[in-house]
Amino acid sequence: MLDLDLYTDPAAMRLPLQALPGLDATPIRRVAVLHAARRAPRRDPASRACRIAVCYGVETGERAARIVYGKVYPSEVCAELSAQAGASGAPAWLREIDMLLWRFPRDPGLPQLGALLDDSTELVRYRPEERATLRRGTLYAKTFRGSEGAELCERFGHLARRSDDSGAFEVAAPQRYDAATRTFWQRGVAAPALASALRASNCDRLMELAARGLARLHAAAPRFGPARPVADLAAAALRRGAKIGRCMPELAQAAQRTAAALAAHASAMAGAPLAQIHGDFHLDQLRLRGDRLMVFDLDELAVGDPLEDLASFVVKCPLTDAQLALRVCEHLIEAYARCRPAAFDLRRLDWHLAVQWMHKASRAYVWQRPGWRAAAAQMLAEAERCVAQLERSVPA
Numbered sequence: 001m002l003d004l005d006l007y008t009d010p011a012a013m014r015l016p017l018q019a020l021p022g023l024d025a026t027p028i029r030r031v032a033v034l035h036a037a038r039r040a041p042r043r044d045p046a047s048r049a050c051r052i053a054v055c056y057g058v059e060t061g062e063r064a065a066r067i068v069y070g071k072v073y074p075s076e077v078c079a080e081l082s083a084q085a086g087a088s089g090a091p092a093w094l095r096e097i098d099m100l101l102w103r104f105p106r107d108p109g110l111p112q113l114g115a116l117l118d119d120s121t122e123l124v125r126y127r128p129e130e131r132a133t134l135r136r137g138t139l140y141a142k143t144f145r146g147s148e149g150a151e152l153c154e155r156f157g158h159l160a161r162r163s164d165d166s167g168a169f170e171v172a173a174p175q176r177y178d179a180a181t182r183t184f185w186q187r188g189v190a191a192p193a194l195a196s197a198l199r200a201s202n203c204d205r206l207m208e209l210a211a212r213g214l215a216r217l218h219a220a221a222p223r224f225g226p227a228r229p230v231a232d233l234a235a236a237a238l239r240r241g242a243k244i245g246r247c248m249p250e251l252a253q254a255a256q257r258t259a260a261a262l263a264a265h266a267s268a269m270a271g272a273p274l275a276q277i278h279g280d281f282h283l284d285q286l287r288l289r290g291d292r293l294m295v296f297d298l299d300e301l302a303v304g305d306p307l308e309d310l311a312s313f314v315v316k317c318p319l320t321d322a323q324l325a326l327r328v329c330e331h332l333i334e335a336y337a338r339c340r341p342a343a344f345d346l347r348r349l350d351w352h353l354a355v356q357w358m359h360k361a362s363r364a365y366v367w368q369r370p371g372w373r374a375a376a377a378q379m380l381a382e383a384e385r386c387v388a389q390l391e392r393s394v395p396a
Contacts, residue, residue, distance in 0.1 A: 002097055007054050007072060008036050008368040016097050017058055017068065032057040034067070035127065036368040040243045048077045052368075055128050067104035069128040074098065102128075109145045112181040116143060138188045139175065148299070149184035153177040155224045155298050156186065162220060169213035169286075169295035191289035195318060203324065204331050209293050210286060211335030217295070218275040218306040218340065225279065228304035233355050234266035240362040244380065247365045248373065251380055255361070258380065261387045262354055269351050272305040273343055281309040282316035283328070306343050310336060311352035315360055315382075350390040357383035 006012050010031040018028050035055040051072045057065040073081065075098050082093045082100060091100040091108070105113035109129030116134060117123075124140070125133040134141040142149060153174045160173040175185040198206060241259025245252030278285070279300030287294045310333055319325035337344040361379035364372040 004038060004052050004072070006097070007052050007070070007099070008033050008038075010056075013056065016094055016099070017056065017101075019094060020068065020092055020101055020103070022103060023058060023060065023066070026060040028058055028060055030059040030065075032059075032065070033368075037366055038368050040365070041246050048074060053128065055126070067123075067126065068101055069104065069107060070094075070099045070101045072097070072099050110143060112143055112183070116141065116181060116183065135188065140186050140188050141183050142186070142299075143181060143183040145182070147179070147182060149182055150177050150179070151224070152299060153184045155301055156184075158222070158224075159217075159220065159298065162216075165216060167209075167212035168216040170289060170292045171295060171298075189287070189289065189294060191287040191294055193284065194286040194288050194293065195283045197288045198319070198324065198328060200324060200327065203327050206288070206293075207328060207331040208335045209291075211332055211339050213293050213295065214278075214281070214306075214309060214332075214336060215339040217278060218309070218343070220276045223276040223301075223303045224298075225276075225301035225303060227274070228277070228279070228302040228308070230266050230270045230272070230305060233308075233352075234263045237262045237355055237358050240358050243362055244358075244365070244376070248376060251361075251377060254380055254384060255358070258354065258358060258383050258387055261391070262351065262358070265351055265390060269305070269348050272307065272345070272348055274303050275306040275343070277302050277304045277306055277309050278312075279304075279309075281312045283313065283318055284316075305348065305352065306340070307345070307349045308352050308356075310349060311356045314353060315356040347390055347393050350386045350393070354383045354386035354390065357386060 010033055013031050014028050017031060018024060033054060034057050036052065037054075038052040039049065053069070053071045056068045056070065058068055059065045075095070078093050078095070078098055078100055082090055091102045091106075093100055102108060104123075104126075105117050107113055107128055110132060113132060118136075120136055122135045123132065124135050125131075129145060131142060131144045134143065142152065153176070156171060156174040159169075159171040162168055163170045172186055172189045175187055177184050194206065194210075237259045241255040244255035248255075278295070278298070279302040280297060285296050287296065313332060314329045317325045317329055319328065333349070357379050361376045361383065364376035364379060369375070
């Protein structure tokens with residue numbers, strides 16, 4: 001097996017992808033890595049699991065970029081999977097690099113894609129083998145590997161009915177769920193992203209709206225999604241600390257020390273009142289419509305500590321203006337603390353911030369984006385800073 005770094009190097013992949021049937025007659029001008037998921041080094045070198053999965057955008061001189069999805073296995077596994085797939089769904093096998101490749105819309109986990117796509121349908125988001133978001137006119141469709149779209153439709157319906165509550169986030173009403181294609185349909189909403197509307201002059205007002213909306217979401221009933229107790233988050237941090245150590249030995253000591261500190265403080269964080277949480281709350285999930293905020297992507301709803309959503313917002317803040325980003329995050333936290341004082345605790349927020357930074361550091365290795373090594377080190381340093389702040393505030 002070749003060095004796994006090869007597969008996320010666009011320049012190195014141009015020549016191997018040129019041999020893919022359908023691309024071999026037209027020179028490839030550019031390759032882009034759209035998504036990558038790399039597994040941590042295996043303790044068992046004989047493992048038959050996928051080593052890395054990569055989604056590429058391939059541009060030629062004749063047409064728009066094509067999407068190609070590849071998975072790397074040991075050679076014998078490639079041979080078996082290629083033979084089992086059958087002629088109609090068989091991936092191309094590039095033997096020289098031990099990679100199986102599917103050309104979009106073929107996907108080993110989303111066989112329904114071909115039936116959903118036509119000339120009027122646009123691909124909005126795509127996570128190979130897991131989910132895709134499509135747009136057809138004013139309708140959006142989310143299609144999944146499993147049946148989770150059915151519950152997602154129910155969630156949107158329930159929260160849309162609560163949208164009229166004072167201060168609540170607005171939620172776009174669902175249209176229908178189609179079990180045959182495992183697809184949830186929803187009417188689109190014309191509203192700008194909140195990130196594009198934020199300015200220093202309106203930041204405080206908009207973050208007040210966001211805090212009130214988040215507080216209302218946390219008070220929602222009935223609750224949707226699995227329980228996400230603090231003990232599980234602490235256990236995940238320990239696993240991520242070990243994983244960072246295997247993937248980036250130079251960070252092993254810091255990662256494992258930080259994870260151990262999070263686990264040691266977990267019991268003190270476990271008494272928080274549980275609430276309905278968004279589960280993936282960040283600025284890009286919000287849009288501004290008039291004087292209301294809309295919230296999107298309710299896929300990760302869970303029952304957990306509401307401060308996890310605040311920590312997620314801070315760690316995932318996409319704003320490039322550092323001063324504005326700091327003001328946005330600080331004002332959201334201050335406004336939320338005023339809305340729900342009984343649920344707010346600065347030490348718990350520091351704990352959740354450290355957990356989120358650990359998660360992001362481990363994801364830097366998984367996604368393999370340019371500069372991921374430096375990014376992982378910086379994220380881990382943020383986690384260490386939050387743990388240090390937490391420990392300084394421990395009552396005497």
